Amino acid sequence: MICDRIILGVDNKEMNLTINIYYTGQNGSAKAFVNEMIAKGIVDQVRNEKGNKRYDYFFPINDPETVLLIDCWENQEALDLHHKSLMMKQIAELREKYHLKMRVEQYTTFSKENQDFETVIRNRTATRKFKNKEVEKEKLNKILEAGRLAPTAKNLQPQKIYVATSREALEKIDKVSPCRYGASTVLVVCSDKKIAWAKDDYSTYEMDACIVATHMMLEATNVGVDNIWIEMFDKQALKKEFGLEDSIEPICLLPIGYKDDEYTGNPLHHVRKELSETVIFV
C-alpha cells in the first residue's frame, strides 16, 4: 500500500479537520470496497462517531478506478478517537483485502468569514443549490469592491457588472440560463469592448472581466457567501433581455448566496491533477 500523507494548514481552535483520501484499485476494486463499507454499516457508524461532521464517498468521473472519501472532524481529538476506533480497524482490513493504494490530504478549514487566503482558495467551490436567502448589502458591497480592485490591461477597467436581485431580473436570467440554481443574487459580469485595451483584432476585454470575476468569487468565499461561475448561458439572449449596448459583452454569470442545507458539494471540486501534470519548469 502506498500512503502519501500531505499535511496542510496549522492547528487552530476554530478549525475543522478535513481529510481527503483517494483509494485507487484495479478492475473496480475501489468501488467494491465502498460497497462493502456501506453494506457492513461502517459508513453509517463513522457518521455517528463523536465529532464527525462529514463522511462521504465520491466517484471521480475521470478516474473510474479511484474513489474519494471526504471526512471532516470537529477537532484533532475527534480524529484521534476515530483512528483508535473499531471502525478504523475494519476499514484498514477492507483496504488490505482490496489491495487499494491510498493517498491522503489533510487540511484545516476555518470559520467561514474572513479566512486566511489559503483557506479561501481551498474553501471556494461551486455551489449548485442555493437557499432562498438574500446576500446582505454589506457583503455584496465587499464583493463588488473586490472586483473594482482587480487589475485590468492598462488599467482601463472595461468591466460592467449588472447585479440581478429583483424578481424581474432573476426571471430574465432564468430565461437565458438553466444555471441560477436558486441563487437570490446573480452578478452578470460583462466587458465593454469599446473600453478594453485592443490592438488590431486582439483585445483583453474577456481576460479583464475574468480577473474581475475571479476577485469577486474569492471575496464572496471570504465573506462566507457561496457562489459559482457560470458559462452556460445564451449571451445574445441576455444582451437582449437586459438591453445591453452592442459593445458590452457578457462574460460570465456569478450566482451568489447561501448553499442549501441539502447540497452535498461539487464532487469534482476535489479532482485536481497533480502539479507535475500542469506545471512545467523550463
Ligand SMILES: Cc1cc2nc3c(=O)[nH]c(=O)nc-3n(C[C@H](O)[C@H](O)[C@H](O)COP(=O)(O)O)c2cc1C
Ligand atoms: C469558466 C468556467 C465555466 C463554468 N461554467 C459552468 C456552468 O455553465 N455550469 C455549471 O454548473 N458550472 C460551471 N462551472 C463550474 C465548474 O464546473 C467548477 O468550477 C469545476 O467543476 C471545479 O469545481 P469547484 O469550483 O467546486 O472547485 C464553470 C467554471 C468555470 C471556471
